[in-house]
Amino acid sequence: MADNKKLVEAITPMEEDFAQWYTDVVKKAELMAYSSIKGCMIFRPNGYAIWESVQKELDRRFKETGVENVYMPMFIPESLLQKEKDHVEGFAPEVAWVTQGGLEPLQERMCVRPTSETLFCDFYKDIIQSYRDLPKCYNQWCSVVRWEKTTRPFLRSMEFLWQEGHTVHATAEDAEARTIQMLNVYADFCENVLAIPMIKGRKTDKEKFAGAEATYTIEALMHDGKALQSGTSHNFGDGFAKAFGIQYTDKDNKLQYAHQTSWGMSTRIIGAIIMVHGDNSGLVLPPRIAPVQVMVVPVAQHKEGVLDKAEELLNMLKAAGFRAKLDDSDKTPGWKFAEQEIKGIPARIEIGPKDLEAGQAVIVRRDTREKTVVRFDELADKLSDVLETMQKDMLERARAHRDAHTYEARDYEEFKNTVANKPGFVKAMWCGDLECEMKIKEDTTATSRCMPFEQEAISDVCVCCGKPAKKLVYWGKAY
Amino acid sequence: MADNKKLVEAITPMEEDFAQWYTDVVKKAELMAYSSIKGCMIFRPNGYAIWESVQKELDRRFKETGVENVYMPMFIPESLLQKEKDHVEGFAPEVAWVTQGGLEPLQERMCVRPTSETLFCDFYKDIIQSYRDLPKCYNQWCSVVRWEKTTRPFLRSMEFLWQEGHTVHATAEDAEARTIQMLNVYADFCENVLAIPMIKGRKTDKEKFAGAEATYTIEALMHDGKALQSGTSHNFGDGFAKAFGIQYTDKDNKLQYAHQTSWGMSTRIIGAIIMVHGDNSGLVLPPRIAPVQVMVVPVAQHKEGVLDKAEELLNMLKAAGFRAKLDDSDKTPGWKFAEQEIKGIPARIEIGPKDLEAGQAVIVRRDTREKTVVRFDELADKLSDVLETMQKDMLERARAHRDAHTYEARDYEEFKNTVANKPGFVKAMWCGDLECEMKIKEDTTATSRCMPFEQEAISDVCVCCGKPAKKLVYWGKAY
Numbered sequence: 033m034a035d036n037k038k039l040v041e042a043i044t045p046m047e048e049d050f051a052q053w054y055t056d057v058v059k060k061a062e063l064m065a066y067s068s069i070k071g072c073m074i075f076r077p078n079g080y081a082i083w084e085s086v087q088k089e090l091d092r093r094f095k096e097t098g099v100e101n102v103y104m105p106m107f108i109p110e111s112l113l114q115k116e117k118d119h120v121e122g123f124a125p126e127v128a129w130v131t132q133g134g135l136e137p138l139q140e141r142m143c144v145r146p147t148s149e150t151l152f153c154d155f156y157k158d159i160i161q162s163y164r165d166l167p168k169c170y171n172q173w174c175s176v177v178r179w180e181k182t183t184r185p186f187l188r189s190m191e192f193l194w195q196e197g198h199t200v201h202a203t204a205e206d207a208e209a210r211t212i213q214m215l216n217v218y219a220d221f222c223e224n225v226l227a228i229p230m231i232k233g234r235k236t237d238k239e240k241f242a243g244a245e246a247t248y249t250i251e252a253l254m255h256d257g258k259a260l261q262s263g264t265s266h267n268f269g270d271g272f273a274k275a276f277g278i279q280y281t282d283k284d285n286k287l288q289y290a291h292q293t294s295w296g297m298s299t300r301i302i303g304a305i306i307m308v309h310g311d312n313s314g315l316v317l318p319p320r321i322a323p324v325q326v327m328v329v330p331v332a333q334h335k336e337g338v339l340d341k342a343e344e345l346l347n348m349l350k351a352a353g354f355r356a357k358l359d360d361s362d363k364t365p366g367w368k369f370a371e372q373e374i375k376g377i378p379a380r381i382e383i384g385p386k387d388l389e390a391g392q393a394v395i396v397r398r399d400t401r402e403k404t405v406v407r408f409d410e411l412a413d414k415l416s417d418v419l420e421t422m423q424k425d426m427l428e429r430a431r432a433h434r435d436a437h438t439y440e441a442r443d444y445e446e447f448k449n450t451v452a453n454k455p456g457f458v459k460a461m462w463c464g465d466l467e468c469e470m471k472i473k474e475d476t477t478a479t480s481r482c483m484p485f486e487q488e489a490i491s492d493v494c495v496c497c498g499k500p501a502k503k504l505v506y507w508g509k510a511y
Numbered sequence: 512m513a514d515n516k517k518l519v520e521a522i523t524p525m526e527e528d529f530a531q532w533y534t535d536v537v538k539k540a541e542l543m544a545y546s547s548i549k550g551c552m553i554f555r556p557n558g559y560a561i562w563e564s565v566q567k568e569l570d571r572r573f574k575e576t577g578v579e580n581v582y583m584p585m586f587i588p589e590s591l592l593q594k595e596k597d598h599v600e601g602f603a604p605e606v607a608w609v610t611q612g613g614l615e616p617l618q619e620r621m622c623v624r625p626t627s628e629t630l631f632c633d634f635y636k637d638i639i640q641s642y643r644d645l646p647k648c649y650n651q652w653c654s655v656v657r658w659e660k661t662t663r664p665f666l667r668s669m670e671f672l673w674q675e676g677h678t679v680h681a682t683a684e685d686a687e688a689r690t691i692q693m694l695n696v697y698a699d700f701c702e703n704v705l706a707i708p709m710i711k712g713r714k715t716d717k718e719k720f721a722g723a724e725a726t727y728t729i730e731a732l733m734h735d736g737k738a739l740q741s742g743t744s745h746n747f748g749d750g751f752a753k754a755f756g757i758q759y760t761d762k763d764n765k766l767q768y769a770h771q772t773s774w775g776m777s778t779r780i781i782g783a784i785i786m787v788h789g790d791n792s793g794l795v796l797p798p799r800i801a802p803v804q805v806m807v808v809p810v811a812q813h814k815e816g817v818l819d820k821a822e823e824l825l826n827m828l829k830a831a832g833f834r835a836k837l838d839d840s841d842k843t844p845g846w847k848f849a850e851q852e853i854k855g856i857p858a859r860i861e862i863g864p865k866d867l868e869a870g871q872a873v874i875v876r877r878d879t880r881e882k883t884v885v886r887f888d889e890l891a892d893k894l895s896d897v898l899e900t901m902q903k904d905m906l907e908r909a910r911a912h913r914d915a916h917t918y919e920a921r922d923y924e925e926f927k928n929t930v931a932n933k934p935g936f937v938k939a940m941w942c943g944d945l946e947c948e949m950k951i952k953e954d955t956t957a958t959s960r961c962m963p964f965e966q967e968a969i970s971d972v973c974v975c976c977g978k979p980a981k982k983l984v985y986w987g988k989a990y
Contacts, residue, residue, distance in 0.1 A: 068591065068633055069621065072584035077649070080580050101559050105551035105670055106585075106623075106654060107607075112547065125613055128586075130623070132608040133669075134658035142548065144585075144609070144623070154547055170556070174654075175585060179613035190612075191584055 043374070045312045050256040055185070057306055060374050061315045064185040071183050071190030075299075078375060079186075081323035082302050083193060087173060089225050089321070090195065090297065093217050099169045099197060104151040106174070107142040112150045116275040119149060122242020126179045128190075144177040149243065149268075149294060152198040153276035160290060163202055163282050167210070171197040186303035187260075187511050194298035200278065200290045204269065207291035208246075211267040214295040215248045218263035226301070227318040227426035228252050228308050229434055230262065231457070231506055233482030238469055241294075245269035251481045251506065253434040254307035257455020259481050259508040262304055265295035303511065308430050309399075315376030316399050318426050319419035326415060327372045328358045331365045331384030342383050345393065345411060349381075352412040373398060378422055379415060397422055399429075438506075442491045447507075451476040457508045461501035463494035472496055472507065481506040522853070524791045529735040534664070536785055539853050540794045543664040550662050550669030554778075557854060558665075560802035561781050562672060566652060568704050568800070569674065569776065572696050578648045578676060583630040585653070586621040591629045595754040598628060601721020605658045607669075623656040628722065628747075628773060631677040632755035639769060642681050642761050646689070650676040665782035666739075666990050673777035679757065679769045683748065686770035687725075690746040693774040694727045697742035705780070706797040706905035707731050707787050708913055709741065710936070710985055712961030717948055720773075724748035730960045730985060732913040733786035736934020738960050738987040741783055744774035782990070787909050788878075794855030795878050797905050798898035805894060806851045807837045810844045810863030821862050824872065824890060828860075831891040852877060857898055860890070876901055878908075917985075921970045926986075930955040936987045940980035942973035951975055951986065960985040 042060055046053035058064050063079030075083065091101070107130060114120045127143035145151065156168060173195045180190050197214060201207040219230045230250035240247035244266035252262050270289040273279070278290045309316040319325050326349060330342040342358055349356040357377075359368045365382075372380045382394040393411060395404045395418050406414040437456030441447035450458050458478065462468060472495075473479050483503045494501050522539055525532040537543050542558030554562065570580070586609060593599045606622035624630065635647060652674045659669050676693060680686040698709045709729035719726035723745035731741050749768040752758070757769045788795040798804050805828060809821040821837055828835040836856075838847045844861075851859045861873040872890060874883040874897050885893040916935030920926035929937050937957065941947060951974075952958050962982045973980050 065634065065637070067584050067630070069584045069586050069588060072586060074584070074634055075582035077579035077581055080582055083582075084580065100556035101563065102556055103554035103559055103562075103654075103672060105546050105548045105553070106656070107548050107551060107670070109548060127613070128609045129611040130607045131610045132620075134605050134607075141611075151546070155544065155553055158544070175582075177585070191586070193582060 043312060043314060046255065046310075053310075053312070054307060057310050057314055057374075058185040061376060063302070063306075063315075066183070071180050073183065073185055073189045073191075075193070078323075079302065082305070082317070082321065083299055085321045085323050086297075086301060087195075090217075090221055091173075093221060094171055094195075094197065097169070097213060097217065099171045101172060102170045103172050103174070104145075104148050104155070106145050108145055108148075108150055109140050109142050111140060112154060113143060115150060115153075116243050116272055119243035119272075123147065123178075128177050128179060145174075146176055146178045147294075147296075148172070148174075148176075148196055149198065149272060150276075152294075153272050153278060153292075156198075156200050156290070156292075157276050157278045160200060160278055160280050163280055166200060166202045166280060166290065167206060168200045169197070169210070170199070171195055184303075186299055186306070192299050194296050196294060196296045199293045200273075201292070202280065202282065202288070202290065204291050207267055207269070207293050211246070211248060211265045211293045211295070214293070215250065215263070215265040218265070218295075218297055219250050222250060222252070222262060222301075223427060225318065225320045226305055227320075227423055227430060228262070228304055229427065229431040231482060231484055233484040233506065235264075235482055236469060236480045236505070238466055239480060241266045243268060243271060245271065249482050251508075252304050252308060253437060253457060253508075254304065254511070255310070255433065256307070257437050257509075259457065259506075259510040260300065260304050260307070261481070261510065262301055263295070263297040266293060268292040268294065300511075309426055310376070311399075313370075314374030316426070317376040317378055319378040319423045322376070322378050323355060324357050324375075324377050325355045325419060326357075326379045326381060327368075327377045328356065328381045328383065329365060329368045329372065330358075330360060331382055331387075333360060335385040337388055338383065338385055341388055345381060345383060345408070349412060349415065352416075354412070354415065378419055381411070381415075399426060440490050441495055444496055447472075447495050448476055451478045451507070451509070455509070457481065457506045459488075459490060459504060459506055460495035461489070461491045461493060462503050462505045463497055463499045464502040465494075465497070465499075468494055468496035478507045478509050481508050481510065522791060522793060525734065525789075532789075532791070533786060536789050536793055536853075537664040540855060542781070542785075542794075545662070548669075550659050552662065552664055552668045552670075554672070557802075558781065561784070561796070561800065562778055564800045564802050565776075565780060566674075569696075569700055570652075572700060573650055573674075573676065576648070576692060576696065578650045580651060581649045582651050582653070583624075583627050583634070585624050587624055587627075587629055588619050588621050590619060591633060592622060594629060594632075595722050595751055598722035598751075602626065602657075607656050607658060624653075625655055625657045626773075626775075627651070627653075627655075627675055628677065628751060629755075631773075632751050632757060632771075635677075635679050635769070636755050636757045639679060639757055639759050642759055645679060645681045645759060645769065646685060647679040648676070648689070649678070650674055663782075665778055665785070671778050673775050675773060675775045678772045679752075680771070681759065681761065681767070681769065683770050686746055686748070686772050690725070690727060690744045690772045690774070693772070694729065694742070694744040697744070697774075697776055698729050701729060701731070701741060701780075702906060704797065704799045705784055706799075706902060706909060707741070707783055708906065708910040710961060710963055712963040712985065714743075714961060715948060715959045715984070717945055718959060720745045722747060722750060724750065728961050730987075731783050731787060732916060732936060732987075733783065733990070734789070734912065735786070736916050736988075738936065738985075738989040739779065739783050739786070740960070740989065741780055742774070742776040745772060747771040747773065779990075788905055789855070790878075792849075793853030795905070796855040796857055798857040798902045801855070801857050802834060803836050803854075803856050804834045804898060805836075805858045805860060806847075806856045807835065807860045807862065808844060808847045808851065809837075809839060810861055810866075812839060814864040816867055817862065817864055820867055824860060824862060824887070828891060828894065831895075833891070833894065857901055858894060860894075878905060919969050920974055923975055926951075926974050927955055930957045930986070930988070934988070936960065936985045938967075938969060938983060938985055939974035940968070940970045940972060941982050941984045942976055942978045943981040944973075944976070944978075947973055947975035957986045957988050960987050960989060
C-alpha cells in the first residue's frame with residue numbers, strides 16, 4: 033500500500049492547515065479547477081456531479097410545494113436594476129457591465145445578473161392582474177456573477193451556480209408563510225440528505241438581503257469551527273411590488289400591492305459538505321447525495337473469475353438501485369482504494385480470489401473504514417444497511433461536533449475570549465443596536481449569524497453594552 | 512362550447528399566416544414571453560418544462576455513451592477567443608463584451624460565451640498529458656449569447672439555452688467516430704422521442720462551423736415547408752489542439768496533437784416541435800416528451816362523486832407512471848378542454864355523472880380528437896395504448912409530410928420553380944463549387960441544408976452550372 037500512502041500524503045492534514053487541507057481535497061478529488069479567467073472556477077465532472085445530485089433532490093422538493101421552473105434573461109438593463117433603491121445600492125458596486133454588443137456600443141449598459149429580483153418583478157407586473165393569478169411560485173437554476181477579487185473553490189468566486197426562487201402572494205401572511213416554508217425545505221434537505229444539521233433563524237437588519245424586509249437563514253458549523261451561511265429565504269413585503277407596480281384586484285375588486293419572497297441555495301453548499309464531513313484521506317460524501325455510492329474494486333483481478341464476479345456484483349448492485357461503479361483499471365488495489373477514499377465514495381466492495389472461493393465480499397465504509405464480510409446473496413441488503421447507518425452516523429457526528437463547539441457568553445470578556453480561543457458558535461444576548469453588532473465585528477471579526485427561532489434568555493443584558501437584551505444571537509467567524 | 516371557440520379563435524389559422532400562427536401558439540400555450548431586454552426571451556413554466564424534458568432524455572443518452580457533465584466560466588477573455596483564427600472570425604462580430612467589473616474598467620475585455628470551444632481547449636491543455644488521459648468527453652448545459660437584432664421565440668434570440676459537448680481523442684478516427692455517434696444520438700432522440708424524422712448529412716464548407724474540419728447536421732422539415740437545422744456535430748481535427756497546444760504522449764512515448772469534436776442542441780428544437788406537430792387548436796406534444804401527458808377533466812364536477820372519482824383516477828394514473836394532472840378549477844369543461852388542447856397535452860380523460868354511473872371514462876387524443884370509452888379498471892392500459900399509438904402516428908404523419916414535400920430538380924429552371932412554388936426540400940446535384948452555392952442562395956434564398964449520408968445520383972451535372980456533379984444536396988429555405 034505504498035502508493036496508497038503517496039496519494040494521501042498529498043493532502044495536508046486538517047489539524048495542520050485547514051485551508052490547505054480544503055484546497056488539497058478539492059484538487060485531489062478533482063472537484064474544481066482554477067480557470068485562466070480571474071475569479072472564475074471550472075466545475076470538473078466529480079464536482080458537477082455533486083451539484084446535479086443537489087439539484088435533483090432540491091428540485092423535486094420545490095415542485096412538491098407547487099414551484100414551477102422558468103428561465104429569465106441573464107442581462108439586466110441599468111435602469112431596471114435601479115428601480116428598487118436598497119437593492120441597487122447592495123448590488124451595483126459588484127456587477128459586471130456589458131457595454132458593447134457585436135460591433136456597436138450599447139445605448140444603455142446592462143449588467144450580468146447578480147440575482148434576478150428585478151427581472152422577475154418586471155415580468156410579474158405584466159402577468160399578474162387578479163387575485164386569481166396568485167400565488168406565482170417560480171424558480172430558476174442558473175449562474176450569477178458578482179465581481180470578486182478573491183477566489184475559493186465553491187465558497188467564493190465571481191460566477192457561481194445557484195437556484196433562485198421568486199414568489200408573489202396576495203397577502204403579507206402568505207408571503208411570510210412561503211418564506212418560512214422554503215427555509216424549512218432547505219433545512220430538511222441539509223439534515224436528511226446532506227447530513228448537515230442547521231441552526232434556523234433570522235438575520236439582523238445589518239446582515240439581511242438588499243431590499244428585503246426580513247431575511248431568514250440556515251447556518252452550519254464547519255469542522256474548523258467557522259460558520260457557513262447555507263441558504264437564505266427573504267420576505268420582501270410589498271417593497272418591490274411598489275417599486276415595480278405589481279398590483280392585483282382582490283375579491284372586492286380593490287387594487288392591492290402584491291407581497292413577494294425570494295430564496296436561494298448555491299454551490300457553496302458543496303463547500304459545506306466538504307468541510308463538515310471530509311477527513312484527512314479526502315472527501316466523505318453522505319450516501320444519499322453521493323453521485324457514486326459504491327465502488328466495486330477487484331483484488332488480483334488477473335486471477336480467474338475475479339473480474340467476472342466483480343462485474344456480476346456491479347450489475348446486481350445497479351439492478352438493486354445503487355449508484356455503483358467498477359474500477360477495473362490496471363492500477364493496483366491500494367491505489368484504487370485511495371482514489372475511492374479521496375473522492376469520498378461512501379462504500380467500496382473488495383472482491384479477490386479468496387473471497388471468490390469463500391463465496392463472499394467485503395464492504396468497507398468510507399467514514400469509519402469498518403469492514404463487513406458478506407455472502408454474495410446478502411450483499412445488496414447489507415450494503416443498504418451500511419449506507420443507511422453511515423448516513424445516520426454522519427448526521428449525528430456533525431451534530432455532536434457542532435454542539436461541542438457551541439458556547440455561551442454572558443459578558444464581553446468571556447465573549448472575546450471565547451471567539452479568540454474556541455472556534456465555534458457563541459450564543460450571546462444582544463440589545464438590538466447596530467452599534468454593538470459593529471463593535472463586536474470590529475473587536476473579534478465574529479459576525480451575527482442569526483437570531484435563532486429557538487430563543488432562550490441566557491442573560492438579561494446585551495453582551496456588548498450591558499443594556500437590556502432583546503434577542504439571543506448566534507455569533508461566529510464565517511466563510 | 513362557446514368559450515372553447517373563443518380561446519381557439521385567438522390562434523390565427525396556419526394556412527392564413529404561418530408566422531402569426533406560430534407566435535399565437537407560443538403566446539396562448541404560455542411557452543415564452545418577450546422581456547424588456549431587447550433580444551432576450553423569458554421561458555415561462557410551460558416552455559421551460561419542455562426543455563427540462565428534453566434535457567432529461569438527452570442527458571441520459573449522453574451519459575450512456577460515457578459523457579460527463581461539467582461547467583465552464585461564462586466569460587472568455589478576448590485573447591483566448593482569438594487563439595483559433597477561423598473561430599474568432601466567425602464569432603467576434605456577434606458577441607456581448609463586458610468592459611467593466613464592479614467600479615473599475617477591465618484591463619482586458621471579456622465576451623459572454625457565444626460557444627465554449629476556447630474555454631474547453633484552455634482547460635484540456637492542462638489536464639491532458641498522456642494517452643491514458645484520453646478520451647475526454649465533457650458536456651455542459653448552459654446559456655450562450657450571440658448578438659441578434661431580430662427575435663423569434665425559440666428560433667432566434669440573443670441568449671438561448673443549449674448543451675455543448677466537447678471531446679478530445681487520441682486519433683482522427685476516434686474523433687470522427689464520436690462526431691457521427693453524437694449526430695446519431697440526436698437523430699434517434701428526435702425520431703423516437705420528439706417524433707420528428709431527420710435528414711442526416713454533412714454541411715458544405717460554406718455552412719460549416721467556424722474552426723471545424725467537418726460539420727454534420729440533422730435537418731427537419733417544418734409544416735410550412737421550411738427547414739430547421741436541429742442539431743450539429745463538428746469534427747475539429749487537430750486544428751484547435753494546435754492552436755491551444757493540446758498534446759499527449761502516445762504509447763511509444765511520442766508527443767502527438769489531440770483530435771477534437773463538439774456537438775450541440777439548443778432550445779430551437781422546441782420551435783421544431785411546435786412547427787412540425789402543432790395544429791390550429793394549438794400545440795401538440797409527442798407523449799414521450801410532454802411534461803404533462805394526460806389531463807383529467809371532470810364534467811359537472813359539482814355533482815356528487817364526480818370530483819372524488821376524478822381524483823381517484825388521477826392518483827391511479829400517477830401510480831401507473833403517467834405524468835398526469837387534474838383540472839379541478841372553476842372554469843367550464845369547454846374552457847378546460849380548449850386549454851388542454853392549446854397546451855398540447857397529448858390526452859385528456861373526461862369524467863362526468865353519466866360516466867360515473869356507467870363505470871367508465873372517455874379518453875380523447877389530442878392529435879385526432881378520437882374518443883375511446885373505457886372502463887375504469889382498464890383506463891391505465893388503454894391510455895398507454897392511446898399514447899403509444901399517438902406517438903407512432905405523429906412520427907408517421909411528420910415523415911409523410913416531409914416526403915410529400917421533398918422534390919427533385921434536374922435543371923436550374925426546375926430548381927428555381929420548385930423553390931419558388933413548392934415549399935419543402937429540393938434534392939439536386941452540386942458541383943462542389945462555392946460559387947454555385949452562393950448563386951443559388953442569391954437567386955432563390957434557398958441554402959444548402961446538407962449533403963445527405965444517403966447519396967444518390969439523380970443527374971450527372973450540377974443543377975446550377977451544368978459542370979460534372981460531385982454531391983447530392985438537400986436545398987431549402989430555412990429558419
